[in-house]
Amino acid sequence: MTSRTLYVMAAACAAAFIAPVSTLAAQTVAITGGKVYPVSGPPIENGTVLIKDGKIVAVGANITVPADAEKVDASGKWVTPGLVDAETQLGLVEVGFGAGANESRARSEQGITPDFTSWDGLNPRSVLIPPAREEGVTSVMSTPGGGLIAGQAAMIDLFGDTRAEMILRAPAAMIASIGDEGGDGAPAKGQQIAKLREILQDTRYYQKHVAEFDRGQSRQMPLNPGSLAALVPVLEGKVPLLINADQASDIQSAIDLAKEFGIKVIIGGGEEAWEVADRLAAAKIPVLAGAESNIPSSFSTLGARQDNVALLRKAGVEVALIGNGAGDESLFNVRNIRYEAGNAVGYGLSWNDALKAITQAPAEIFGVADKIGTLQAGHEANVVVWDGDPFEFATRAVAVYVHGKKQNDVSRQDLLTKRYEQLPPSYGKP
Amino acid sequence: MLALALAITVAGCAKQAPATQAPTPARAAPTTAGSSDSTPAATYGPGALSVPNADPYPSTYKPFPSKPTLIENVTIFTAVGPRIVNGALLMKDNKIAAVGKGADDPAIKQAEGGEAPVVIDGAGKFVTPGIIDVHSHLGVYPAPAVESNSDGNELVNPVTPYVWAEHSIWPQDPQFPRNLAGGVTTLQVLPGSGNLFGGRSAILKVVPARTVQGMKFPGAKYGLKMACGENPKRVYGNRGGPQTRMGNMAGYRAEWIKAEAYRRKWDAWLKTRKGEPPTRDLGLETLAEVLRGNILPQMHCYRADEMAQVIDMSHEFGYKVRAFHHGVEAYKIADLLAKEGIGAAVWADWGDFKMEALDAVRANMALLWKAGVKVMIHSDDPSGSQRLNQEVAKAMAAGRAIGLNITEEDAVKWMTINPAWALDLDSKIGSIETGKDADVVLWSGDPFSVYTHTEKVWIDGALLYDRSDPKAQWRSDFELGFVPDETTGGTQR
Numbered sequence: 001m002t003s004r005t006l007y008v009m010a011a012a013c014a015a016a017f018i019a020p021v022s023t024l025a026a027q028t029v030a031i032t033g034g035k036v037y038p039v040s041g042p043p044i045e046n047g048t049v050l051i052k053d054g055k056i057v058a059v060g061a062n063i064t065v066p067a068d069a070e071k072v073d074a075s076g077k078w079v080t081p082g083l084v085d086a087e088t089q090l091g092l093v094e095v096g097f098g099a100g101a102n103e104s105r106a107r108s109e110q111g112i113t114p115d116f117t118s119w120d121g122l123n124p125r126s127v128l129i130p131p132a133r134e135e136g137v138t139s140v141m142s143t144p145g146g147g148l149i150a151g152q153a154a155m156i157d158l159f160g161d162t163r164a165e166m167i168l169r170a171p172a173a174m175i176a177s178i179g180d181e182g183g184d185g186a187p188a189k190g191q192q193i194a195k196l197r198e199i200l201q202d203t204r205y206y207q208k209h210v211a212e213f214d215r216g217q218s219r220q221m222p223l224n225p226g227s228l229a230a231l232v233p234v235l236e237g238k239v240p241l242l243i244n245a246d247q248a249s250d251i252q253s254a255i256d257l258a259k260e261f262g263i264k265v266i267i268g269g270g271e272e273a274w275e276v277a278d279r280l281a282a283a284k285i286p287v288l289a290g291a292e293s294n295i296p297s298s299f300s301t302l303g304a305r306q307d308n309v310a311l312l313r314k315a316g317v318e319v320a321l322i323g324n325g326a327g328d329e330s331l332f333n334v335r336n337i338r339y340e341a342g343n344a345v346g347y348g349l350s351w352n353d354a355l356k357a358i359t360q361a362p363a364e365i366f367g368v369a370d371k372i373g374t375l376q377a378g379h380e381a382n383v384v385v386w387d388g389d390p391f392e393f394a395t396r397a398v399a400v401y402v403h404g405k406k407q408n409d410v411s412r413q414d415l416l417t418k419r420y421e422q423l424p425p426s427y428g429k430p
Numbered sequence: 431m432l433a434l435a436l437a438i439t440v441a442g443c444a445k446q447a448p449a450t451q452a453p454t455p456a457r458a459a460p461t462t463a464g465s466s467d468s469t470p471a472a473t474y475g476p477g478a479l480s481v482p483n484a485d486p487y488p489s490t491y492k493p494f495p496s497k498p499t500l501i502e503n504v505t506i507f508t509a510v511g512p513r514i515v516n517g518a519l520l521m522k523d524n525k526i527a528a529v530g531k532g533a534d535d536p537a538i539k540q541a542e543g544g545e546a547p548v549v550i551d552g553a554g555k556f557v558t559p560g561i562i563d564v565h566s567h568l569g570v571y572p573a574p575a576v577e578s579n580s581d582g583n584e585l586v587n588p589v590t591p592y593v594w595a596e597h598s599i600w601p602q603d604p605q606f607p608r609n610l611a612g613g614v615t616t617l618q619v620l621p622g623s624g625n626l627f628g629g630r631s632a633i634l635k636v637v638p639a640r641t642v643q644g645m646k647f648p649g650a651k652y653g654l655k656m657a658c659g660e661n662p663k664r665v666y667g668n669r670g671g672p673q674t675r676m677g678n679m680a681g682y683r684a685e686w687i688k689a690e691a692y693r694r695k696w697d698a699w700l701k702t703r704k705g706e707p708p709t710r711d712l713g714l715e716t717l718a719e720v721l722r723g724n725i726l727p728q729m730h731c732y733r734a735d736e737m738a739q740v741i742d743m744s745h746e747f748g749y750k751v752r753a754f755h756h757g758v759e760a761y762k763i764a765d766l767l768a769k770e771g772i773g774a775a776v777w778a779d780w781g782d783f784k785m786e787a788l789d790a791v792r793a794n795m796a797l798l799w800k801a802g803v804k805v806m807i808h809s810d811d812p813s814g815s816q817r818l819n820q821e822v823a824k825a826m827a828a829g830r831a832i833g834l835n836i837t838e839e840d841a842v843k844w845m846t847i848n849p850a851w852a853l854d855l856d857s858k859i860g861s862i863e864t865g866k867d868a869d870v871v872l873w874s875g876d877p878f879s880v881y882t883h884t885e886k887v888w889i890d891g892a893l894l895y896d897r898s899d900p901k902a903q904w905r906s907d908f909e910l911g912f913v914p915d916e917t918t919g920g921t922q923r
Binding site: 096128293294299302303331332339342345392421425 | 784
């Protein structure tokens with residue numbers, strides 16, 4: 001048997017496990033006895049989370065559990081909303097490089113592709129989804145990358161086997177970058193910022209003259225009408241512009257841009273954001289940042305420090321945590337977002353704010369707080385039961401529910417581990 | 431001037447070289463016939479000869495000033511035995527002077543004497559040996575990671591055993607102080623993995639110094655960086671090869687053949703020292719030292735099948751791989767690695783970033799441990815290196831999740847005594863035992879909790895990092911004026 005055949009078999013096997021079991025029958029589940037962290041309110045000792053037909057119907061200390069409910073005893077356990085990672089490439093990238101399995105980048109000469117709807121290439125059967133989900137991550141932003149404007153990102157639930165089932169909101173953000181983040185020999189920052197301004201001005205013109213564009217009677221624009229149309233919701237404040245920027249001066253440019261055009265801006269990366277924390281707070285601009293960066297790895301991140309997030313919170317900035325420590329945290333190790341939260345606590349963020357930064361905050365920032373991010377009646381039943389503090393390495397997710405369905409993931413990594421637990425491995429055994 | 435330089439070099443050699451083969455001393459110069467003036471006879475320096483264990487760039491490291499220090503009421507992970515609860519540890523004269531159950535332990539009392547020690551109450555805290563990272567690129571890929579600072583991969587030829595990492599290392603890399611703050615006290619800095627033979631590694635104590643010589647671990651053996659798989663293929667596939675994995679293997683073998691001939695020629699000459707010495711070749715000299723067992727091969731390899739090929743090649747040419755680095759598939763051949771006595775330096779959970787990293791599993795370390803392999807965490811990363819305790823915590827949890835009974839005592843070894851072994855320094859560092867270098871970390875709590883910090887780090891008994899005293903923390907030259915000074919709590923750079 002060739003190794004290729006083996007691989008194909010393993011992949012096929014994994015896919016069989018990955019497909020979620022969908023049951024049509026109405027289902028009521030009561031998770032009882034645990035310490036419940038709704039995030040939207042204070043923790044509830046001996047609380048109950050009642051789930052019906054995929055939604056949360058009640059959360060509290062004195063909930064009457066219907067007789068037909070499936071009861072899940074969570075005594076001694078911790079119950080939280082499913083975790084949310086605000087910046088990943090899940091579903092878009094299968095292997096980092098050298099495998100042609102990357103759907104996160106649009107091709108263009110100038111690196112400006114606002115019309116790129118990245119989720120059209122989303123793969124619900126990515127083998128990278130189960131490892132994240134089995135450790136409690138139930139929703140992620142799946143974002144395109146590269147260039148000045150990379151395209152549009154979707155907020156997805158790690159649920160289902162079609163895009164329609166997964167997508168919570170699309171577009172949830174337009175992705176842009178200023179500075180070194182632009183990469184690929186990015187032009188001078190002044191040029192990048194001027195270009196962003198020009199594009200937004202052109203979008204404003206387009207917005208007012210759509211009819212002429214439709215008739216082909218408008219002046220020529222550097223961007224095609226499809227790209228300009230994609231930017232209209234940004235100008236209207238319906239879709240936020242996520243600007244990846246690290247250097248304090250570039251973050252200031254983003255603040256200025258938000259004010260000039262009256263648009264919603266989110267800062268991504270933001271390694272020096274703490275230096276302009278007060279101004280970010282005043283402008284109500286949220287920041288997506290990690291808790292493990294402290295290396296002046298470029299001249300745009302000289303001020304990187306691990307208490308960045310804590311300092312931002314202290315100033316009143318809304319923050320969501322993203323993985324930016326070592327090790328593929330946008331793909332293979334999306335599951336590590338809970339350790340990012342733990343490290344943030346180690347560097348001064350309160351425990352409650354850290355949990356919020358990987359649940360409610362990203363849901364609010366990307367406009368899906370009415371569906372996910374907290375344990376509240378009416379929300380999607382994305383719920384995780386932990387056998388301890390979710391931020392600790394020793395803790396495991398003992399049950400993960402997405403849309404009210406218990407996930408029984410067996411990841412490709414689990415299959416490999418199982419195969420090699422005993423040596424020599426059990427090749428060929430039925 | 432020349433004579434002075436020669437004298438210093440020779441003194442360094444004599445002091446540093448291990449005693450397996452006597453290094454060449456200043457030797458009788460060939461007489462200059464007919465010379466009658468007072469000019470000293472022309473000599474050839476040690477650089478003219480390919481001598482086993484030569485040490486032409488010797489360490490100038492000296493321990494920093496220290497005071498006798500007693501940590502008491504502390505939980506000690508010694509890395510060689512069970513934890514000591516309410517333990518006490520005395521550091522004195524750069525060494526671990528005593529380890530005991532408490533400050534009143536006879537062993538401690540006996541080792542005290544002379545200057546009264548600084549006493550630290552370790553209630554609720556933990557002590558471990560200093561962390562050792564066997565796969566670092568600090569100094570050769572410093573921060574800021576700009577093109578001008580990129581000194582880790584000599585990508586001009588797939589075979590560059592002639593380069594030495596220490597000739598690239600920038601001691602002002604601001605990543606060094608961050609590593610120290612993460613409890614790392616010894617580093618192996620390796621050249622990059624673009625080449626089949628990447629060059630010699632440097633073993634460093636993580637201390638402030640103006641020169642790399644001031645950081646070099648006295649008496650440490652060199653390592654040889656070699657790389658399998660995708661990287662050499664990718665770099666050289668369109669530049670004359672190797673273009674394939676079989677090309678990689680052919681490339682190593684061709685070089686070992688040359689190295690063996692070189693070793694024989696030199697060893698024959700060194701026996702008699704008669705006649706014209708053979709011409710030195712820097713690359714073959716490094717490889718000959720591997721064949722003599724004086725340099726330890728540290729082999730970057732992801733896939734199990736490739737590791738097995740490399741093991742056969744080591745038998746073919748008669749050398750021993752010290753450790754496979756990265757080894758994301760090492761768990762698939764844990765039995766083979768255990769049988770061969772080859773170490774595995776791995777990540778806790780990196781994977782998927784390229785095809786050869788596809789089969790990474792988080793139980794890798796645990797499965798290797800179970801098979802009896804000398805397993806160790808490594809970083810290959812300036813950020814991960816600062817949190818190797820956390821990486822070990824993840825790996826331990828992954829093992830427990832599949833039912834393996836791994837204790838914290840076992841896991842501590844993965845970041846201390848096992849990497850010390852990979853560098854052949856386990857007689858000097860890597861455990862809390864009397865007589866060893868006092869490379870010690872005091873943790874605010876259990877080192878395997880995400881909330882725990884290093885509080886203090888000692889190297890050779892000298893307190894070099896103290897979290898409670900930002901003013902005393904090491905800042906590299908680069909940081910001055912560029913990096914906001916946290917001691918001011920503001921944005922002042």
